[in-house]
Amino acid sequence: MALTFFNTFTRRKEEFKPIIDGEVRMYTCGPTVYDFAHIGNFRAYIFEDLLRRYLIYRGFKVTQVMNLTDIDDKTIRGCNAKGISLNDYTAIYKKAFFEDLDALKIQSAEHYPEATAHIKEMVDMVKILLEKGIAYTMGSSIYYRITEFPNYGRLSGMNLAELKTGVRIDVEEYEKETAADFALWKGWDESDGKVFWETELGKGRPGWHIECSAMSMKYLGQTFDIHTGGVDNIFPHHENEIAQSEGATGKRFVNYWMHNAHLMVEGRKMAKSFNNFYTLKDLLNRGLHPLAVRYVLLSTHYRQQLNFTFDGVKAALASLQRLWDFHTNITDAPHGDSGGRISSLVREAREKFIGGLDDDLNVSPAFAAVFDLVKGANIVLSEVGGLSPAEKREILETWDGFDSVLGVIKPPEESLIIDEEIERLIQERIDARKRKDYAESDRIRDHLSGKGIILEDTKIGTKWKRKVK
RNA sequence: GGCGGCUUAGCCAAGUGGUAAGGCAGAGGUCUGCAAAACCUCUAUACUCCGGUUCGAAUCCGGAAGCCGCCUCCA
Known part of the structure; x- marks a missing residue:
């Protein structure tokens, strides 16, 4: 089967064909840095990460752009409320954002353009739209005239005539030609405080949508492969991006639009008023393991609404423990030979893994393939008693490949480090067991357990692992 | 009011016409000094409900109920 994605634009699954053979250029919506990102945001970033990683696994050269929205109503309000500069204000959240990406093992994109660093590109684009008569000036602001873009509403399936008007009436509404016209440039007013740019368009700041059009085209070209969010x-955001970009260039903007569903928390929509609104730090402060959070956010198909629960994270950690144990058990397996059984297991797992993910990133069959390999290889291991070096390599290389996509199935490195004191105690216990001094050996085992070290007496000797919370 | 999505075991979650993947939790067993890990066995006559199409439906069609989302700057 070929690699297939559900394209929001056509509302169906389509075979993925990049513009340039073997290369993918994609724009993935990033954070507005006015606050710490919440787990709903991270669901989107994890989906984008899975997409990126799988494309790489499938051999594509990926150029990913993720924007940092550092100029909008909320960042302006925030910095003015604190009485600090916009840059100082957003710097806090940019830094936190990258720390969170690291914790969740989200791979870095090639570019993280900031809106404030691309005012010129946005101004240039607005000028083109003005020249073409698609944009118009009203007061000190500039708006996009959507009646000039016949395809407006195509992505979202919105019919302009049917839009419920007056749902949220903007104060500036009265000065637009049509209620659905949106701002490309907002003239300065007092509420903006010190935040403004003096440009050919006047004193003010860009509208929200224009940054994504300007920055995506700067780094990816006028037409690129994938846009997510x-x-x-x-x-209206992506609808407006299409209108701006295609209005300015006259060319198709994006070939594949991909959108992730939202998540709920404990069965309810996540909202501050429900007291179920969590940033990643909130979760980590509760002692949740970041990779268990990653697993939860990753293991439900991206277009399926996900119900995030603390029980789910707990279950996720148990699953991960099994996968991590498998990795070390294979690494440490004694010598033996299955006579070809491993090769067929590995081949079947790979086929199932790829078959699942090729189908619009369906991760459930992919994880099933991973667990099938665990089960199958464990059976071989218990029946044969060991693996040949070639078999070990086969499994571990396949595992590395799977992990390059999933990013959760290998034991975290910090769990493989141990200090001398612990090492000494483990040796003392081994000696005690040799003397059949089980009272002493159990005492040491309990003591180590209290320190978060779990011991297992196996055929090839005593093994230890770090307890994960 | 308009548009869209979802409802599968205690929990999470695949499966979109041929008789229910996978994970977690639970019960019993093998192994072990005891554990742990691993393995074995068991755990949905059944997919929200009611009709219909079909030789056959969780899967298609119609209806109902519940939950969720978008409808101008919220991932």
């Missing part, structure tokens, strides 16, 4: 962005 949360479902809430379909309308």
Whole structure:
């Protein structure tokens, strides 16, 4: 089967064909840095990470752009409320954002453009839209005239005439030609405080949508392969991006639009008023393992609404422990030979893994393939008693490949480090067991357990692992 | 009001016409000094409900209920 993605634009699964053979250029919606990102945001970033990693696994050269929205109503409000500069204000959240990406093992994109560093590109684009008569000036602001873009509403399936008007009436509404016209450039007013740019368009700041059009085209070209984001962005944000970009260039903007569903927390939509609103740090402060959080966010198909629960994270950690144990058990397996059984297991697992993910990133069959390999190889191991070096390599290389996509199935490195004191105690216990002094050996085992070290007496000797919370 | 999505075991979650993947939890067993890990066995006559199409439906069609989302700056 060929690699297939569900394209929001056509509302169906389509075979993925990049513009340039073997290369993918994609724009993935990033954070607005006005606050710490919450787990709903991270669901989107994890989905984008899975997409990126799988494309690489499939041999594509990926150029990914993730924007940092550091100029909008909320960042302006935030910095003015604190009485600090916009840059000082957003710097806090940019830094936190990258720390969180690290914790969740989200791979870095090639570019993280900041809106404030691309004012010129946005101004240039607005000028083109003005020249073409697609944009118009009203007061000190500039708006996009959507009646000039016949395809407006195509992505979201919105019919302009049917839009419920007056749902959220903006104060500036009255000065637009049509209620659905949106701002490309916002003239300065007092509420903006010190935040403004003096440009050919006047004193003010860009509208929200224009940054994504300007920055994506700067780094990826006028037409690129994939654009992603949360479902809430379909309308109006992505709809407006299409209108701006295609209005300016006259060319198709994006070939494949992909959107992730939202998540709920403990069965309810996540909202501050429900007291179920969590940043990643909130979760880590509760002692949750970051990789268990990653597993939970990763293991439900991206277009399926996900119900995030603390029980789910707990279950996820148990699953991960099994996968991590498998990795070390294979690494440490004694010598033996299955006579070809491993090769067929590995081949079947790979086929199932790829078959699942090729189908619009369906991770469930992919994880099933991983667990099938665990089960199958464990059976071989218990029946044959060992693996040949070639078999070990086969499994571990396949595992590395799977992990390059999933990013959770290898034991975290910090869990493989041990200090001398612990090492000494483990040796003392081994000696005690040799003397059949089980009272002493159990005492040491309990003591180590209290320190978070779990011991296992196996055929090839005593093994230890770090207890994960 | 308009548009869209979801409902599968205690929990999570695949499966979109041929008789229910996978994970977690639970019960019993093998192994072990005891454990742990691993393995074995068991755990949905059944997929929200009611109709219909079909030789055959969790899967298609119609209806109902519940939950969720978008409808101008929220992933």
